[in-house]
Amino acid sequence: xxxxxxxxxxxxxxxxxxxxVPEVKTTTPSPYSxxxxxxxxxxVQGEFHKIAWPDKKVVMGSTGVxxxxxxxxxxYLGAVDLFVGNIVTSILK
Numbered sequence: 001x002x003x004x005x006x007x008x009x010x011x012x013x014x015x016x017x018x019x020x021v022p023e024v025k026t027t028t029p030s031p032y033s034x035x036x037x038x039x040x041x042x043x044v045q046g047e048f049h050k051i052a053w054p055d056k057k058v059v060m061g062s063t064g065v066x067x068x069x070x071x072x073x074x075x076y077l078g079a080v081d082l083f084v085g086n087i088v089t090s091i092l093k
Contacts, residue, residue: 030036054062 031040
């Protein structure tokens, strides 16, 4: 369809300008507010329920291994310290 000269175009034919949409500012609650602290505590409690705690037997066994290794390493380091100390004192005399 041809448009006649001098014919006014309809408003719907013109490209319409988009209206500026006002930005809505969403305020997030401060993590230091009462609601933020309560939310944090709730999340911590939820994570604690997910933990798979070991049995008493496993804990006692692991504790025994740690104590034995600490004793062995302390004996080793004490012996090395004594040996190196004797070497240094013999060199300095």
